[in-house]
Amino acid sequence: MLEKTFFLLCLSSALGNELCTPGASDGYKVRLSINTALGEEAYPWNPNEMFLFRASLAFAMRNHIAGQIFEVSNIVVCDETPRVSFWFVVTSPLNPSELVNKGNVEEAVRKSRNRINSAFLLSDNTLEFVGIPPTLAAPVSPDTPPWLIVFGVVMGAVGAGIVAVLVLSVVQKKRKKSRKTEDEDTEVEIRPKAMENGDGVYNPSFTDEEPITQM
């Protein structure tokens, strides 16, 4: 029993090796730029990381094609370089010598792109699937454009300022007028007193100042 499983595994991997070649029609090239993305905190690329990649791609295939159970062994990798870059193909779980076609693989990757990226702490630019462009994020357009809000605030302040200044100046003018009429009233009051001295025009330079300026 054990030998049979072992034989089948070897057979499938051997078959897989033949299916995966650089430039395969149903395969994709992957490029990782871990140093660019993480700088000091970059992790080294080793077979464990490769295992994680194959597992996440199997996860993506499972999500896309309902019903079919993809295993890690269904993701075949070859031509690994120090870059880090490699080719991969996906074999069908029903028939290990048959490849899942390009379109399906692309759709699967597209759907789960975010999850795959996060597994490696990378982004669409640093985990590159050559031939699968990243879906562009839809622009966030709020209902009220923010610039209209700022405009409203500024114009409101300016408008309020104009109204305030104009009202203030009108009020001040009214106050000046009422003060003028008050002065006139007091002048009118003083005059009759002086007229008591006799008829004629009141001439302030000839007032009776004697009580004040006695020698």
Next chain:
Amino acid sequence: MGKTKDSGEEERPQWDNKVQYLLTCIGFAVGLGNVWRFPYLCQIYGGGAFLIPYLIALVFVGLPLLYLELAIGQRLRKGSIGVWNSISPMLGGLGVASMVVSFLVGIFYNTILAWVLWYFFHSFQNPLPWSQCPLNENLTGYNVECEKSTPSNYFWYRVTLNVTPDIEMSGSLQWWMVICLASAWCIVYICFIKGIQSIGKAVYVTATFPYLVLTIFLIRALTLPGASDGLTYLFTPDWEVLKNPQVWLDAATQIFFSLSIAFGGLIAFSSYNGEKNNCERDALVVGIINSATSLYASISIFAILGFKATTGFNKCLQENILDLTNHFEFSDQNITLENYDHWFEYLNQTSPDQVASLQLRHCDLQTFLDESASGTGLAFIVFAEAVVEMPGSQIWALLFFVMLFSLGLSSMFGNIEGVLTPIHDLNLVPKWIPNELVTAITCLVAFLTALIFTLASGNYWVEVFNTYVGSVPLLIIAFFELIGVIYVRGMKTFSEDIEFMTGKKPNIFWKACWMVISPLMLLGVLIAYVVTQAQKHPTYFAWNPEYELFPATEVKPYPDWVFAIIILLTVLPVISIPVVFVYKLIVHLKKRSSTRAQLSPYSNDGFEVETQEQGKQRA
């Protein structure tokens, strides 16, 4: 409230203190041109070497004219129309010309401020809207026009201006521009409500804030990589350019327009001074600070532009590095910016054909530094791009656009003052209409006229106004101002005026400049300017997405009707000078044929000399 004069004159307003007056004059002189025209000229005319013609023009043309305007305004205590009428009724046309130029310049200048406001409103977004391209309609890629040019170009030409490919296609009013223009005029109005009382308060902020921002930018820029490259590039002198007469012409025109002479605004501001104010010192202060600000601004701007060039250069290198790394399957980050040259040489030697097949872009820092721009291109495209690269870009964008707005606003004060003071002095409006209403009506009329600039082709019209209204008419007015004061009023009378105001007569330097050097230089500049402009049919740069060499701007000639408008704009302001002269001459000749009264400013119609016949008739 300001102090009012004694009953001798009808309550001419006065400055609260000397500082307000100086700040207003400095604010008027220091404008957008100091930030976006002078650094550009410095750059294309061989850096440090340009300072020589610039300083010569400042000393022999700029300062004398400035001193003259401030002195005559302070002495005669009237706005531009009143001053010229006082000197000689035949020169009254000068004041009208100044007023018309101030109005025409004011309307397009405020449109630029409306654009600055638009960018200011958009600086509150994260990320900045001119940092990335919008998506196209079916969300599969980026907008084509934006892809071909850059996001900041797209934001300026398409989102802000929505510019048409040709000045003949007017398009429609862009509503967002209309409301920005309305806000700009409302802000000008609120500063002007109380005349110089409110301006005097506003300039404390608008005249000093730009210096603060320039300093902040300078300190920040010096900490960014590449700043020193920008500065060395700016100031490396190329002495050969001094042989090119165009440089001298540009230096003289730059000084002249930078000091805002011949607008009538400076005359108006100094007319609100006390009588015994030392206007010589004021003129020196304003002139020197204006030039110093230009220099200071160019240092800040070029530090930032050096940073931008370095960033562009590094991006170019990074693209090449990525191509090489991907092709040769080296480990990531093996080739870095520092060792790129070594690697490139090595790879070129070992496998030259592979390297050639990659078609790497040749990256040269000099090409990036050479991408110069002036005017709106500098502020809204180049600098906006630079700001996006800086960490914390919203703050820098905000600071930059508020600085531009306060620079422009303080210059607007002078423009509007050049329109309002003559209206007030000419008693064009009845006394019962309050000043606030006159200012409001002026702002409203200006706003409605400026709506042409909010059309889709508005940017082209602003260029027309900028190039043709703000140049030759001012030179002509300034020339006649010099002649009017020095030769019609007389050097002797003017020296006595100055002695009355400052306590001493002007020294030989000022006299020599006023009588000989400045008129000659002005005349030379005027003739040279007109000749160079007339030699080629005027053209403009059009933003045409259909153009083969897009994103380069297409050079198109102005159509004939626009050319006619250009001639009109150049002639209209100055036509009043000969018209008024001829009209007053006819009036004077008519009077002369009936009496022997001389046309002098001291003639008083109440004391006509009787001729013998008139005496006999009465007897």
